[in-house]
Amino acid sequence: GLSAQQTFYNTAQIQKIEIQFSQPNWDYRMDTAKAGAESYLMADWVKINGIRYDSAGVKYKGNSSYDSTIVKNPLNIGLDEFINQDHEGYKTIKLGNGYADPSLIREVLGYDILQNYMHCPKANFAQVYVNGSYWGLYSNAENVNKDFCNNHFYSASGTFFKCNPIGIPGPTTKSNLKTIVGVDSTGYFPRYELKSNTGWNELVDLCDVVTTNTNALDANLDMDRAIWMLAFNNLVVNLDSYSGVFAQNYYLYKDQTGHFNPIIWDLNMAFGGFPFAGGGNTGMGTLTVTDMEQLALDVHATDPYWPLLNAVLANPRYKKMYVAHLRTMAEEMIASGTYQTQAMNFQSLVDTAVASDAHKFYSYTQFQNGLTVSAPNGPNTIPGISSLMNARLSYLQGTPEFGFVPPVIGLPTVQPSAPALNATVTITTQVTGADSVFLAIRGDQALKFTKIQMWDDG
Numbered sequence: 001g002l003s004a005q006q007t008f009y010n011t012a013q014i015q016k017i018e019i020q021f022s023q024p025n026w027d028y029r030m031d032t033a034k035a036g037a038e039s040y041l042m043a044d045w046v047k048i049n050g051i052r053y054d055s056a057g058v059k060y061k062g063n064s065s066y067d068s069t070i071v072k073n074p075l076n077i078g079l080d081e082f083i084n085q086d087h088e089g090y091k092t093i094k095l096g097n098g099y100a101d102p103s104l105i106r107e108v109l110g111y112d113i114l115q116n117y118m119h120c121p122k123a124n125f126a127q128v129y130v131n132g133s134y135w136g137l138y139s140n141a142e143n144v145n146k147d148f149c150n151n152h153f154y155s156a157s158g159t160f161f162k163c164n165p166i167g168i169p170g171p172t173t174k175s176n177l178k179t180i181v182g183v184d185s186t187g188y189f190p191r192y193e194l195k196s197n198t199g200w201n202e203l204v205d206l207c208d209v210v211t212t213n214t215n216a217l218d219a220n221l222d223m224d225r226a227i228w229m230l231a232f233n234n235l236v237v238n239l240d241s242y243s244g245v246f247a248q249n250y251y252l253y254k255d256q257t258g259h260f261n262p263i264i265w266d267l268n269m270a271f272g273g274f275p276f277a278g279g280g281n282t283g284m285g286t287l288t289v290t291d292m293e294q295l296a297l298d299v300h301a302t303d304p305y306w307p308l309l310n311a312v313l314a315n316p317r318y319k320k321m322y323v324a325h326l327r328t329m330a331e332e333m334i335a336s337g338t339y340q341t342q343a344m345n346f347q348s349l350v351d352t353a354v355a356s357d358a359h360k361f362y363s364y365t366q367f368q369n370g371l372t373v374s375a376p377n378g379p380n381t382i383p384g385i386s387s388l389m390n391a392r393l394s395y396l397q398g399t400p401e402f403g404f405v406p407p408v409i410g411l412p413t414v415q416p417s418a419p420a421l422n423a424t425v426t427i428t429t430q431v432t433g434a435d436s437v438f439l440a441i442r443g444d445q446a447l448k449f450t451k452i453q454m455w456d457d458g
Contacts, residue, residue: 006088008048008140009122011112011346014353015140017077017093018047018129019058031068034060040081048087057081063168065099065268072097072136072359075128089147095126096139100273100377102362103370103385104354105346107139110236110267112342113333117325118228119152120264125346127353136357137350144263145195149253153261154446159199159254161192162265169246171282176247178307179204179211199254206252206260207307214311222259222448224321227312229262231325234299235334235396237292237388238270243299245278245285247306257448272383281305289374289383293391297326297399323401330402334393340386343371407434427454 007013022044023029033039040057047053057078060066065074077093079085087093098104111123121142128135142148146156163175166189173191180187185200192203209216217223229250233243241249241264251263272292277285277299287295300306301313312318333339347370354360354367366375372384396402410430419425431437440449 008088008090009124009142011108011124012349013124014137014350015124015126016047016049016129017095017126017138017140018132019056019077020044020046020131021058030058030060030073034066034068040076040078042082046077046079048093051087053079053083053085053087055082056085061094062097062099065097070359072357072361074099075138090142091147092143092145094141094143095128096141096268097361098137098139098268099361100269100382101370102366102375102382103343103347104137104139104350104360104367105343105370106270106273106385107141107266107268108346109339109343109385110238110270111141112346113236113329113339114232114264114267116332117232117329118225118264119261121148123267125350125353134356134358136359137353139268141267144251144265148263149255152263153253153255155256158196158256159202159252159260160194160196161199161203161252162195163192163242163250163252164248165191165246166193169248171245171278171280171284174245174247174278174281174305175250176242176305176307177207177210178305179207195251202254203252210311211307214315217311220258220260222261223312223318226262226308227318227321228325229264230309230312231322232264232329234295234297235326235329235392236270237272237295237392238264238267238274239277239287240266240269240274242308243277243306244274245276245283247278256446259448271385272388273377275380278305279303286380289381289388292383293388294395295392297323297396297401323404324406326396327402327406330393330396334389339389340371343385347371405433408432409437429454 020043026041029041033041038059040059043056043058045052045054046056059076060073061076062074074097075095079087080091096107108123108125111120114120121144123139123141126138126140128138150156165173165175175191185204188203206220209220230243233241249266251265252260254260275287275292277287279285298313300309312322355364362375370384371386374381374383412427412429415426427439437454438451439454440451442449
């Protein structure tokens, strides 16, 4: 269980992480490991907010954000790689380097929004020091592992996959839950990473359900959570995800109810930092800033290389849920200005840490303007976060789907209000603008909701 004293992912406080290597060639050795077996290098110690952990493992991580020629690479710290130790229960620390993000807040802001709607990693900021030198400001995102599954899904031994291609991703190796015709489970090995002891056959079965047997979706995948994921990706133009060219950067965990649960991972290029929507099996689908502002809410609806989006957008009830979730997040987070306030708070929090970061990818002025001014990333353009989201809101509010009037659900009443054991309970609510109403119930937090149709007895 999580205790009140835990501060390691507190968003109001920048963490201080210090790494001490005695190997003079530590950077070369970590580059070599990254190119090879991705093994950890043993540091003399790692200190977290002054607490010292001896003989911790350190290695580089990342695909596009990693480059052997730069100083500020993403880091993976394994506190328990050589000694059984943890910090506040956390054993693995994942640090992002702010690649393709002039604002330096995309990852933390993305999770801050997402946590209101889905099970997702906690995230905040850390200042990293190596051998006494300030290495820069990093994002610090909770590792999605079996402990995470236990905390969120009430078990840890279920089938568990990281849905990322092994090696460098490309448009032809999407982790998209599409059935790969004519191969056994080994054909899926390059596209997914098994994190549990077994589970390949269950993944193949899930792909068959998503691709061809969509009537069985509800029995195999937590569809509400899957739809929140797709709606979030679309709203904040998070395309280094299931919804973009590589259809990657999410986990699937099968809980005790037999349902797979999606978990979003890697939001460092949310808010338009990754402009590749994809198309078919080969196209990168590169978007301009205007394209991102006007990204169709039903993108990939009929493209067979995004079978989960096909299934959701072709099913009338799932599509209504999808539009409703999009609208909910757009209203509560964007139209309300909540995301803007939080973005400004985060930028203010890290301002000094960014100003003194000599290894950042963009200038201090570009950081300061990161909400309103776009910046280059090679041949592509990274939009200001607020500029993108305000235009995105206007675009979505102008769609026919956002023009529909949603149902209104009145406050339910329960009679009797304090029922005795085995008593009959009557639940009543006034609903307008709907043709059917369901009540979802479960007897325990770890169980799946059962939906019961409510009847119009009035």
